[in-house]
Amino acid sequence: MIYLKLFLIFLKIGAFTFGGGYAMLPLVADEAAAQGWLDSETMLDFVAVSESTPGPFAVNIATFVGSRTAGVFGAVCATAGVVLPSFIIILIVSKFLAKFRENRFVSGAMTGIKPAATGLIAAALFAAAATVFFPAGLSGARFAEPSFYLSAGIFALAAVLAFKKLHPIAVVGVCAALGVAAGYAFGL
Amino acid sequence: MNVYADLFLTFAKIGAFTFGGGYAMIPLIRRETAEKGKWISDEELTEIVAVAESTPGPIAVNAATYVGSRAAGFFGALLATLGVTLPSFCVILALSFLHSEFHELTPVRYAFFGIRAGVLALILRALFLMWKQTPKKVFSYAVFAAAFAVCAFLPIHPVIVIAVCAAAGIVFSLVSERRRAEK
Numbered sequence: 001m002i003y004l005k006l007f008l009i010f011l012k013i014g015a016f017t018f019g020g021g022y023a024m025l026p027l028v029a030d031e032a033a034a035q036g037w038l039d040s041e042t043m044l045d046f047v048a049v050s051e052s053t054p055g056p057f058a059v060n061i062a063t064f065v066g067s068r069t070a071g072v073f074g075a076v077c078a079t080a081g082v083v084l085p086s087f088i089i090i091l092i093v094s095k096f097l098a099k100f101r102e103n104r105f106v107s108g109a110m111t112g113i114k115p116a117a118t119g120l121i122a123a124a125l126f127a128a129a130a131t132v133f134f135p136a137g138l139s140g141a142r143f144a145e146p147s148f149y150l151s152a153g154i155f156a157l158a159a160v161l162a163f164k165k166l167h168p169i170a171v172v173g174v175c176a177a178l179g180v181a182a183g184y185a186f187g188l
Numbered sequence: 189m190n191v192y193a194d195l196f197l198t199f200a201k202i203g204a205f206t207f208g209g210g211y212a213m214i215p216l217i218r219r220e221t222a223e224k225g226k227w228i229s230d231e232e233l234t235e236i237v238a239v240a241e242s243t244p245g246p247i248a249v250n251a252a253t254y255v256g257s258r259a260a261g262f263f264g265a266l267l268a269t270l271g272v273t274l275p276s277f278c279v280i281l282a283l284s285f286l287h288s289e290f291h292e293l294t295p296v297r298y299a300f301f302g303i304r305a306g307v308l309a310l311i312l313r314a315l316f317l318m319w320k321q322t323p324k325k326v327f328s329y330a331v332f333a334a335a336f337a338v339c340a341f342l343p344i345h346p347v348i349v350i351a352v353c354a355a356a357g358i359v360f361s362l363v364s365e366r367r368r369a370e371k
Binding site: 014023026044047050051053054055058068072075086087089094097100105106107108110111112117118122123127128129131132154155161162163172175177180 | 203238240241243247248249250254258262266272273275276277279281283284285287294297299301302303305309310314315316319322323328332333335336339340345349350351353354355356357358359360361
């Protein structure tokens, strides 16, 4: 059943994402592709939507995937699933907060999880870059298309803006405007 | 005001006005709770941020659950968590319907053509920020490289990668602890 499946898959995602935010992206992308829920372009669109709307990224992305897959009730199931593991764990941990953090198994596990989560985000970036720059797979013909260079130019500008600490919403806004201008100018 | 209603409304406000989630939410939570002398102290909030890093799930949800549970037990935790989740749930639900209605329109298609390239830059920046927080040790670099390679090029689920790296981290810390003790 789709509702149960959404709930369980997002439960798993919620239980294995540390640090929140973009750390969730590789897991969601992997599941969405495996289940055939979203294509990788819709996934990227949605990262932008999530950056431009309030609330935790994890909740946003669960709601979006759930609603796209199975409507309002699907959104409820996915969101409940992604929230539940941290809800239960914090309820338990809140009784002995300091002891938890000083536990050598917890801190030991974190020395492995932190760089692993960073590596997973690097892999998600790699896959996202492939979607943007080579949507039809790697081929020489792609270098003859203007959209390749337009994407590269917009990416370079956005990277400069993002690293100059421009707010993500502003970055998304600038890129949307550039996309519209480029689209009409080059008839993409 | 009833403490349950207060928890729900306070966290709904926090959920509705934080963009980007995660750490962006912490200053707002501090302003609405500790600074008003409500529910938890400043030190506790700092502690919960540290704990949130070593427990799974979104930091905002972790913080809401913790504050709610300290203020009013299980139902306090439930209402605070519901509060922090509900605004984005409603906004996203509306947007997901709009996106599926309008994403075929030419200007919207063009806008998302630009946005997709921009999102790469946002992910790159998130990656950079996480990289800066990673300890500068050979072990971290090795785990980073292995996790990247496995996830990018092999059909292995990220959950398995996380679990294996957690186990490797435990073994590595215990071994280096023992080595220090022997010296």
